[in-house]
Amino acid sequence: MDPGELRVIPVEGLPEVREGDDVAALIAASAELEDGDVIVVAHKVVSKAEGRVVRLAEVEPSAQARDLAGNDDPRRLEVILSESARIVRTRPPLVIAETQHGFVCASAGVDASNAPDAEMLVLLPEDPDASANRLRDRLRQLTGADVAVIVSDSFGRAWRQGTTDVAIGCAGFQPLFDLQGERDATGYELHATVIAVADELAGAAELVRGKLNRVPVAVVRGFEPRGEGTARELVIPPERDLFR
Numbered sequence: 679m680d681p682g683e684l685r686v687i688p689v690e691g692l693p694e695v696r697e698g699d700d701v702a703a704l705i706a707a708s709a710e711l712e713d714g715d716v717i718v719v720a721h722k723v724v725s726k727a728e729g730r731v732v733r734l735a736e737v738e739p740s741a742q743a744r745d746l747a748g749n750d751d752p753r754r755l756e757v758i759l760s761e762s763a764r765i766v767r768t769r770p771p772l773v774i775a776e777t778q779h780g781f782v783c784a785s786a787g788v789d790a791s792n793a794p795d796a797e798m799l800v801l802l803p804e805d806p807d808a809s810a811n812r813l814r815d816r817l818r819q820l821t822g823a824d825v826a827v828i829v830s831d832s833f834g835r836a837w838r839q840g841t842t843d844v845a846i847g848c849a850g851f852q853p854l855f856d857l858q859g860e861r862d863a864t865g866y867e868l869h870a871t872v873i874a875v876a877d878e879l880a881g882a883a884e885l886v887r888g889k890l891n892r893v894p895v896a897v898v899r900g901f902e903p904r905g906e907g908t909a910r911e912l913v914i915p916p917e918r919d920l921f922r
Contacts, residue, residue, distance in 0.1 A: 683900050684882070684898060684899070684900045684901060685897075685898070685899040685900055686882050686883055686885065686886050686896055686897070686898050686899075687709070687886070687896060687897040687898075687899060688886040688887060688891075688893045688895075688896050689705060689708050689709045689893065689895035689896060689897060690708065690893055691708050692704050692705070692708055692723070692893075692894060692895060694794070695722075695723040695726045695727050695894075696726060696727070696794065697726065697727060697728070697729040697731070698727065698729075699726075699727045700727075700816070701719065701723055701724060701727045701813060702812075702813050702816035702817045702820060703816070703820060705717065705719075705813075705817065705895055706817060706820040706821050708895075709895070709897055711817065711821045711823040711825055711897065712823055712825075712899065713823050713824045713825070714824070714825070714826075714899070714901070714902055714903060715823065715825045715826070715897050715898065715899050716825065716826045716827070716828060716850075716851070716879055716897070716898040716899075716901050716903055717813070717814075717817065717825050717826070717827045717828070717895065717896075717897055718827075718828045718830055718843075718879060718880055718883035718884075718887075718895065718896045718897075718898060719810075719813065719827065719828065719829055719830065719894065719895050720829075720830055720831070720843075720887065720894040720895070721787075721802060721803060721806065721829050721830060721831045721846060721847075722789075722792050722800050722894060723894045723895070724803050724806070724809050724813075724829050724847075725800050725801055725802060725803050726794055726800065728803055728804070728809065730800065730801040730802065730803055730804065731793065731794060731798050731799065731800050731801065732757050732798065732799045732801065733797060733798055734751065734753045734754065734757075734797045734798065734799065735797060737753040737756050737757060738753075738756070739752035739753050739755065739756040740756055740759070742759060743755040743756035743758075743759055745770070746759075746768055746770050746771060746773060747770060747771050748770035748771040749771065750770075750771035754771075754788070754790070754799065755771065755773065757788050757799050757801070758773050758775065758785050758786045758788045759786075761775070761777060761778065761786040761787065761788055761801055761802070762775035762776065762777065762778075762786045763775075763776050763777060763778050763780075764776040766782055772784070773785055773786070777802060779802065779805075779806065779846070779910070779913075780910065780913040781802075781833075781846060781913065783831075783833050783834070784833075784834055786802075787801065787802040787831060787846075788800070788801055788802075791889075792892075802831065802846065803829065803846075803847065805847075806829045806846040806847025806909060807847045807848065807849065807908040807909055807910060808847075809829055809847050810827040810828065810829050810847040810848050810849035810850075810909070811827075811849040813827045813829075813849070814826065814827040814849040814850050824850075825850060826848070826849065826850030826851040826903040827847075827848065827849045827850060828845045828847070828848045828876055828879060828880050828883070828909075829845070829846055829847030829848070829909075830843040830844065830845055830846065830880035830883065830884065831843065831844065831846045832844075832884070832889075842877075842880075842881045842884065843877075843880040843881050843883065843884035844874075844876075844877040844880050844881070844912075845874075845876035845877055845879070845880045845909045845912060846909055847908075847909045848876050848907065848908060848909045849906075849908075850903055850906070851875075851876075851903030851904060851905055851906070851907065852875075852903075852904060852905030852906065852907040853874065853875060853876030853877075853907045853908070853909055853911055853912055854872050854873065854874060854875065854876075854907070854911055854912065855872070855873040855875045856871075856872050874912055875901075876909060876912060877912065879898050879901065882898060883896035883898060884896075
């Protein structure tokens with residue numbers, strides 16, 4: 679992996695995305711893409727286009743949701759529970775959960791920010807890797823460019839303050855760069871160095887997208903993506919999870 683000089687370019691001017699919108703066409707109309715570009719797309723626009731939104735008025739909270747809500751809206755907690763495969767930790771109304779995808783994150787990825795309307799929640803895509811693949815194929819069809827795609831979301835980190843964007847879906851490159859067996863400048867053999875390049879690219883893209891700028895897409899140029907893989911490879915399998 680020799681990225682050389684990286685450029686991170688915000689894709690501005692995209693309209694508010696609604697269910698059924700062609701996100702790839704919106705990107706292609708707003709950016710000049712080149713072979714080897716990595717297109718980082720905030721999951722919110724993907725989720726909204728795929729109809730992964732919930733109106734709170736249509737949610738009936740369960741007893742468990744009411745218990746977990748504290749002073750929060752129990753309907754929001756009910757949606758979080760419905761998106762959770764496992765509850766990891768709670769401190770009402772805070773819930774850390776494992777999603778159906780295997781991600782461990784706050785609120786099972788359920789979020790009210792940048793929702794289409796008030797009193798609505800946005801969920802994670804059902805299959806973010808498949809979403810990334812569809813975007814990649816459609817962008818190639820529209821632009822002729824062979825690009826890679828990352829679908830990103832903001833996650834907290836254990837024992838670290840703040841959030842950073844990570845890859846929850848990817849297509850067109852290998853998300854992990856394995857240096858095990860390589861030797862450093864002194865000849866030391868690396869035994870456990872695996873770099874999460876997809877997460878690093880997602881974090882770099884977030885620096886130009888921002889949370890309040892309504893810029894949901896960025897292009898990373900100069901990385902030279904290689905191989906094939908999915909974001910699921912970034913998730914530690916249950917048999918290796920020391921905290922289960």
